[in-house]
Amino acid sequence: MDMVAKVHVSTLDCHRLLPTGNVFRPLIGRRRVVVQPCRSFKSEDVGPAEYVKVNKFVGAIRSAVWSCSKPSLRTENKLREAMEMLEERLFSLALYVGRYIITMMSTGVVMFVGFQLSGGDSQMNELIWYSWLGGIIIGTMIGSNLVLDEVARAGPRNVLITGSTRGLGKALAREFLLSGDRVTVTSRSHVSVGLTIEELEENLKQALNAATGSARKKLAHAKVVGIACDVSDPVDVKKLGKFAADELGYIDIWVNNAGTNKGFRPLLEFTNNDIQEVCMLLTIFIYLC
Ligand SMILES: NC(=O)c1ccc[n+]([C@@H]2O[C@H](COP(=O)([O-])OP(=O)(O)OC[C@H]3O[C@@H](n4cnc5c(N)ncnc54)[C@H](OP(=O)(O)O)[C@@H]3O)[C@@H](O)[C@H]2O)c1
Structure with missing residues (x-):
């Protein structure tokens, strides 16, 4: 499976960038994402005219x-x-x-x-x-x-984002999708994955209805798919990669976003298991992905 970029979302102090409202739009003015676009991807099902600008x-x-x-x-x-x-x-x-x-x-x-x-x-x-x-x-x-x-922005990228059924992961998935990309969402829960796909498809539908001209053309190839996956389980991670490759052809950008902080509270209130879970998820398990 080819992949052009892999991104890890770390425990950087990014919550300080959160606006006061509930919506997290991480430095994505005009639908730009901090992840650099892959410029080498060309979709098989889109004619060359799409790209030759x-x-x-x-x-x-x-x-x-x-x-x-x-x-x-x-x-x-x-x-x-x-x-x-x-x-x-x-x-x-x-x-x-x-x-x-x-x-x-x-x-x-x-x-x-x-x-x-x-x-x-x-x-x-x-x-x-x-x-x-x-x-x-x-x-x-x-x-x-x-x-x-x-x-000459290269056309739809195939993006996989772990832990994308809420929070930052879902916000990223939405931004990629509404930029015309094809997104795989995932988390441990089948139900959340299904609900997230429904929600993002609705967002896409609304965006398509509102868009005209080139903006509409850009959204025409956007698509969201998903599967449940626990990133701490190597078998699940393999399944996830295969699913995304089967659905989208291959993956351009893989975002290792799944993580937990076990709630914002003093460190002394954390149990050993909490600390172990946070550290394992954010450091060890990203190597499985
Ligand atoms: N929010 C912040 O202020 C902040 C600050 C610094 C860093 N970060 C990092 O940014 C990332 C996202 O943060 P967030 O606040 O958006 O988190 P969040 O709202 O708690 O969402 C975490 C996502 O990861 C999934 N997930 C958790 N454990 C998983 C596992 N073992 N396998 C697969 N999916 C799993 C969750 O779904 P399920 O529970 O259904 O699996 C959920 O979709 C995390 O890595 C976090 O450490 C966040």
């Missing part, structure tokens, strides 16, 4: 204009839809160009100011121009990276 905007604008000019589409609704699509494309194009220019220019400005502050005078002029050039080159690289990150 070269000239995406030009193509989209052309097709929107072409749609407008078709006589069959000259009804009010269709025309409005086409205009909305054109507007959406032009807006994202402007956004990319804007980002690119801002990154490029700000890098140049930072370098320019840096040289001025470090005693730039007439003899430094040449150096300043070189610094501008350097800024532009670096800015171009960073800007292109940002653009590529958005435009």
Whole structure:
């Protein structure tokens, strides 16, 4: 079974990052997850056109204009839809160009100011121009990276998250799913796994209903499956891996999230068994996964 990334959720002091409400959205502004996306995955059941985004905007604008000019589409609704699509494309194009220019220019400005502050005078002029050039080159690289990150995002990743029927694990599963990925959820309880799948499928349905255009296309391949597994049981873990591979083809990202803290209370109140269970789950058993 191929796997590109494995992530362990450790007992870092991440609860301090929790917002005051009940919803845990771990640094995932605009559905971005701290886990780096796997860029090598290509789905077998999706055509190459999904991924080849070269000239995406030009193509989209052309097709929107072409749609407008078709006589069959000259009804009010269709025309409005086409205009909305054109507007959406032009807006994202402007956004990319804007980002690119801002990154490029700000890098140049930072370098320019840096040289001025470090005693730039007439003899430094040449150096300043070189610094501008350097800024532009670096800015171009960073800007292109940002653009590529958005435009050429590799399509649905297969993600397995242990302990994903509540808490952080479930939040991660939801974020991956609503980013268009295919997710395997699991925990020791069959019932919780079933309920979690139902809940996440409902979330996906709602997101699909609300989405339009490219956002809808992105969600089209999202899917959630699950099976019960106790991560302290090697046989169960093997079953889990096989299940995910059978269901999704293979796994890109495996998140070792299952864990327990036995409740937030003073350490002295913990029994030996509590301590053993917490430590075994968070250290020893992740090696089984
Ligand atoms: N919440 C925090 O403030 C915090 C802080 C630091 C680190 N963490 C770490 O982040 C992870 C998630 O924390 P959380 O607060 O979201 O935990 P949680 O709400 O208690 O959820 C734990 C999940 O793991 C599952 N699980 C527990 N033992 C398992 C086992 N032996 N095999 C398989 N699944 C098991 C649970 O389901 P079942 O009980 O149904 O099996 C549940 O789905 C843990 O590793 C925790 O140590 C959390």
